[in-house]
Amino acid sequence: MEVIHPRNLEEALAAVADGMTPLAGGTDLMVEVNYGQKRPERVVALRRLADIADFSPTRIGAGVRWRRIEKEGPRALAQAARTVGSPQIRNAGTIGGNVATASPAGDGLPFLAAVDASIELTSGSGSRLLRWDEYFVGVKQTARRSDELVTAIVLADDLPERQEFAKVGVRNAMVISTVCCVVTRREDGATTVALGSVAPTPMRARRAEEMISSERSPSEATLAEFARLVSEEVAPITDHRSTEEYRRHAAGVLARRLLERCLRREAA
Amino acid sequence: MKISLTINGREVSADVEPRTLLVHFLREDQGLTGTHIGCETSYCGACTVLVDGKTVKSCTMFAVQADGASITTVEGLADNGQLHPVQEGFWERHGLQCGYCTPGMIMSAVGLLQEKQSPSEDEIRHAIEGNLCRCTGYHNIVRAIEYAAAKMRGEEPPPPDWEEEEVSV
Numbered sequence: 001m002e003v004i005h006p007r008n009l010e011e012a013l014a015a016v017a018d019g020m021t022p023l024a025g026g027t028d029l030m031v032e033v034n035y036g037q038k039r040p041e042r043v044v045a046l047r048r049l050a051d052i053a054d055f056s057p058t059r060i061g062a063g064v065r066w067r068r069i070e071k072e073g074p075r076a077l078a079q080a081a082r083t084v085g086s087p088q089i090r091n092a093g094t095i096g097g098n099v100a101t102a103s104p105a106g107d108g109l110p111f112l113a114a115v116d117a118s119i120e121l122t123s124g125s126g127s128r129l130l131r132w133d134e135y136f137v138g139v140k141q142t143a144r145r146s147d148e149l150v151t152a153i154v155l156a157d158d159l160p161e162r163q164e165f166a167k168v169g170v171r172n173a174m175v176i177s178t179v180c181c182v183v184t185r186r187e188d189g190a191t192t193v194a195l196g197s198v199a200p201t202p203m204r205a206r207r208a209e210e211m212i213s214s215e216r217s218p219s220e221a222t223l224a225e226f227a228r229l230v231s232e233e234v235a236p237i238t239d240h241r242s243t244e245e246y247r248r249h250a251a252g253v254l255a256r257r258l259l260e261r262c263l264r265r266e267a268a
Numbered sequence: 269m270k271i272s273l274t275i276n277g278r279e280v281s282a283d284v285e286p287r288t289l290l291v292h293f294l295r296e297d298q299g300l301t302g303t304h305i306g307c308e309t310s311y312c313g314a315c316t317v318l319v320d321g322k323t324v325k326s327c328t329m330f331a332v333q334a335d336g337a338s339i340t341t342v343e344g345l346a347d348n349g350q351l352h353p354v355q356e357g358f359w360e361r362h363g364l365q366c367g368y369c370t371p372g373m374i375m376s377a378v379g380l381l382q383e384k385q386s387p388s389e390d391e392i393r394h395a396i397e398g399n400l401c402r403c404t405g406y407h408n409i410v411r412a413i414e415y416a417a418a419k420m421r422g423e424e425p426p427p428p429d430w431e432e433e434e435v436s437v
Contacts, residue, residue, distance in 0.1 A: 001285075001286045001287045002286060003269065003286040003330055003332045003333070005332075005333075005335065023330075023333075026328050026329055026330075026333075027310060027328060030289075030310070030327075030328035030329065030330075031309045031310060031328060034289075034308040034309060034327065034328070035309070043286075043330075045330070045332070045333050047333055048336075067322070085310070085398060086313065086397045086398020086399075087323055087376065087379060087380075087394075087395055087397070087398055088310075088313060088316055088323045088324050088325045088376070088398045089310060089325070089398060091319075091322040091323055091324050092324050092325070092328070092329070172397065173394075173397030173398060174311055174397065174398055
């Protein structure tokens with residue numbers, strides 16, 4: 001096996017174009033290597049590549065680690081960051097790794113869907129921006145070409161004032177989400193609901209969004225209907241982590257709970 | 269592949285096979301067997317070390333990725349035979365039974381106390397969430413870290429809870 005440490009983005013891109021396997025925080029790839037599921041011959045280690053570790057309100061470099069996002073990221077993304085693995089994992093794992101792996105359970109991904117973030121992909125011939133729903137195409141499948149690296153997450157400069165994240169799992173730490181969810185709500189009621197672990201890619205519950213966005217102070221019945229719509233719209237499967245039925249139920253409960261948190265903050 | 273790094277304050281140069289995990293390099297090449305291997309999948313935290321001051325799980329990092337870095341293992345904590353306050357806390361408050369998780373648990377506690385001088389119980393439990401212990405039920409580990417935090421602030425540690433007055437029935 002060969003491991004190289006590129007000194008700059010140009011060298012990293014040349015390595016990727018040459019077929020080398022990108023390694024960021026290693027929290028996904030290294031586990032597969034240790035299990036013998038993957039045996040990369042040539043690895044390009046991005047851990048100390050400062051070129052992709054920039055951070056601003058509208059742009060988060062792919063190499064930014066969860067540890068930093070947990071402290072400095074937008075509210076719901078910071079909340080999500082706090083639930084990624086454990087301190088040691090958050091000191092290693094990056095948002096770019098989460099996006100590149102594109103696990104249906106990626107904890108950072110519902111936020112990207114909720115705020116219509118774009119993914120910046122860069123190759124030797126330049127960069128392109130793909131909206132999240134163009135980028136994520138299936139279970140661990142993305143529109144990234146093999147000569148491209150995920151270099152940044154690009155956010156709008158007017159993120160919703162209220163945004164909340166929560167996840168359900170079998171324990172509090174070191175757990176892969178059974179369901180994770182972000183709800184955002186603007187002053188005028190415009191609401192987005194994004195979920196993870198309930199479909200091949202992160203998804204939005206559009207019908208629930210549409211219904212609740214026109215409700216300024218939803219009644220108990222409206223909140224129940226909102227939860228029901230979310231449960232209906234998700235497309236979970238039964239696997240080793242949970243059942244379809246439970247995930248549907250939990251998706252509705254989580255989305256309603258987060259909406260109520262947004263509404264309480266609105267009232268406060 | 270040649271790497272140079274600092275381990276517990278000592279400059280080290282070595283020629284390592286790129287597939288070598290950092291934890292294997294520390295244990296087998298450097299003889300620092302204080303860092304344990306539990307799961308090799310980053311779940312258990314037994315292999316926690318500090319890399320450039322931050323806790324990481326050394327079973328999910330290649331040794332070559334530590335080129336140029338400064339590593340602290342549990343062996344690097346004591347100062348001339350004087351236990352680090354966290355080590356002393358685990359000793360004084362029975363923060364271990366079998367001891368397998370202890371080096372990793374101690375390194376996570378050191379990582380926490382570098383950032384927070386007076387962590388709450390919640391913050392302590394959050395900080396060790398990536399370290400599994402199958403013996404203690406964590407209670408005495410939390411007390412051990414509280415002991416260390418007090419010591420490091422120059423205060424008298426809280427008394428052990430087995431000395432707390434018994435409630436009369």
